[in-house]
Amino acid sequence: MEFSVNQIAQLLNGIVEGDGERKISGLGKIQEALSHQLAFLSNPKYEQFIYTTKAGAVMVRKDFAPENQIETTLIKVEDPYASFTVLLEEYHKAVTYSKSGVEEPCFLGENSTVGDDVYRGAFSYIGKNVTIGKNVKIYPNAYIGSNCKVGDNSIIYAGAKLYEGTIIGNNCTIHSGAVLGSDGFGFAPQQDGTYKAIPQMGHVVLEDNVSIGANTVIDCATFQGDATTIKNGTKLDNLIQIAHNVTIGKNTVIAAQTGISGSTEVGDNCVFAGQVGVVGHIKIANKTTIGAKAGIPKSNKKEGEVLFGEIAFDIKDYMKCYAIFKKLPDINNRLRELEKKS
């Protein structure tokens, strides 16, 4: 993709100073950019580079007044860094949504419908009675079981798997190898010591704007009609385990390798670090922050708590305890001294 400096300036409501016909096809740092790239100058520390940069154009603040001769073309904008971010996103969207059409062979089951501008990669599989919204991108080797729904603009990357009946909202991203709707881990112990599988007949629902990381697993709910649910705007990192009947609230962010046990409800706007473990059948309050590797044994009710530790409690209290833990041999010695004296 190639744009003229004038075209980019128009998108950003910027003013061009210099050659507006130059062609730009990429983004770069001001000190490294080449003639086909666009850079930005935001931090005054980098101002020196504006006089030597090889960038085809540079975004600068509206009030920027060069002290020396300038070779590059300027695009004057309110906030160069924000403009750079806008372009980055536009570029990313253009790349992400550039694919469409069908690569053969791919599989489309009976009674399934596919919206406009959908990409279906080779060896992707769509079962029966599936509804795929518009502008959805289904990468090679992805699997979408029967009776699934995928909303508009969602992306299913290579080799992601949706078991039957999974419902995905709009603008969701499912990364490679993620599994949605596998059986919940429910086994009833029998008198002879064996286990009998409890049929897992529910499904998984992702609301809109949800992101699921690579190789993350979300189990289906136990009962037909029930759903393991990830609410609007929530982002899950890679290799996370979400057990059956869990609900995760809105705009919650969970880092890699965390596990949430069955039937637990996580609130809105929570932040979990990596490798956290949460037991089943509890409620985590809104805006709870959980430190890395913490084990959460019970519900908390107060919003805004920050928890940490193997059996987690308030992180500040934990840190005080851990500081003394590191001095335990010394404490033991001091105690012995006192005992000798007494």
Add this chain to the structure above:
Amino acid sequence: MEFSVNQIAQLLNGIVEGDGERKISGLGKIQEALSHQLAFLSNPKYEQFIYTTKAGAVMVRKDFAPENQIETTLIKVEDPYASFTVLLEEYHKAVTYSKSGVEEPCFLGENSTVGDDVYRGAFSYIGKNVTIGKNVKIYPNAYIGSNCKVGDNSIIYAGAKLYEGTIIGNNCTIHSGAVLGSDGFGFAPQQDGTYKAIPQMGHVVLEDNVSIGANTVIDCATFQGDATTIKNGTKLDNLIQIAHNVTIGKNTVIAAQTGISGSTEVGDNCVFAGQVGVVGHIKIANKTTIGAKAGIPKSNKKEGEVLFGEIAFDIKDYMKCYAIFKKLPDINNRLRELEKKS
């Protein structure tokens, strides 16, 4: 699938009171069920709903005597909840085993044989010299390497991968993305600081009635002829790591994200919670229970132990220690007080 109330009653040895010709095509809760659904009444608390339910039929106890007018059809059985469970299982089996036949394209290597009523989904791959038993369901994008065997009634979900030589018994379930038979992590350090891969030439054996969760990995054994083995009736949850040459006993249940290091032997009827880590080359006694996130550093011999903690020991003892850990700042202060006095 649709059944008449009479047909269902026959399956359950129940007695019909009301219209036995009504058609049922699903299960529901008594307070929510619709006219095509079957509900059950077990808990007396819910008895009120029997008079207003819209369910097509309701299973009740043999001795149930309504106090008011009833619209729905009754199926009188010994134990309505047990009957509901039976139907749930039958329904689940019917759904699970309903698929058969071949979706094209799929791949079947030379000298491989496939039993009756097998389903082979599109883009599934079966290598050379593979034996697939009867009623096996192989979902799309699943991979079964050469020289594998899969026993009767086993299910290989979408995108599961079996490396060459993997042996799976009867009635096993392998969930999506699970990997069986990948190389054990064996690297011999060389004098120059590099590592040389130790050829991993063994395989993986699952006995009968084993369940493997989504994205779980089981490495092959090191030597040709040896096997990493999961015994009869054992259930592994999602995202578990089983290293080379591990043996896991019968009817053991292991929760998500647990890891078992190389050559360890886990006994029968053990229960491991999630995110447990077990070191290599040890033996875990039968009926051992391990709490979430515990680290197991050495063998245990006594059956029935319950272990917990970062370097695990008896859970009751651990909890006593952890209770004092949470008071360490206070203990430090008390010690200082005594030191001042002495």
Add this chain to the structure above:
Amino acid sequence: MEFSVNQIAQLLNGIVEGDGERKISGLGKIQEALSHQLAFLSNPKYEQFIYTTKAGAVMVRKDFAPENQIETTLIKVEDPYASFTVLLEEYHKAVTYSKSGVEEPCFLGENSTVGDDVYRGAFSYIGKNVTIGKNVKIYPNAYIGSNCKVGDNSIIYAGAKLYEGTIIGNNCTIHSGAVLGSDGFGFAPQQDGTYKAIPQMGHVVLEDNVSIGANTVIDCATFQGDATTIKNGTKLDNLIQIAHNVTIGKNTVIAAQTGISGSTEVGDNCVFAGQVGVVGHIKIANKTTIGAKAGIPKSNKKEGEVLFGEIAFDIKDYMKCYAIFKKLPDINNRLRELEKKS
């Protein structure tokens, strides 16, 4: 594959005593081997078996002088165990690299080139502008996005996924279900509590001789041109999480289920045990060893350290603290006793 004893002896610089025309097609233990197998005698404890073994041939030390009649053929070598290892490796290579050619259907995008002796399994996908070196083995259902490069002799096992732009060196092994190049977990919090995805436009680079375990995930770098990098000779086990912009040095070995957070630099020749967690934006010195389940909160500068614990420090110090942790109820009691007395 079948070789004569003479052929094998030539490979090993050995001397044949007995029938050099015997055909060998496998390896076995001296006490169990059959007539088509080759065994070795290294440990004198096993010398008794040389007189009764059914092996077609046995490798023995150059100076071995039998005391009784021997049926088997001898291959006299400098070091029988080392010779056995050489054969094991040769055999493994022969098996590993035996596959070549194309199984249909598979997908090859425009402008992509494939070297000699490459295997492309059924349902494998190669996007546009991809360069595949010689002797590369791409197993069924593997996905290689556009603009990727894969060096000579590398193996991409079934269902591994390489996002666009991933670069893999020579002699690398990528196990099943591994994901390289998925989006880094970068989300900018907005004023309304929602999160906006930060475009992840970098890629992943593996240098030569790198091994990536099954279902391990390596995220791409954030900025275009930047790479999450795994250096020469490093080996990653299964189910590991490597976040965006991480660099891992040469000849480092990391065990299963470990997670490394964004932008962290791990040194050369490190050894990490399983389930370790490392925070982001830190540097781990060369030759650092980290114990299982440790949490690494900050950089370390000294080479050769051994770290352990939830918030890790020197393992010997940690063990002393943990020893006292296990006695905390006793310490509490002793403190109380002293308080009573004082």
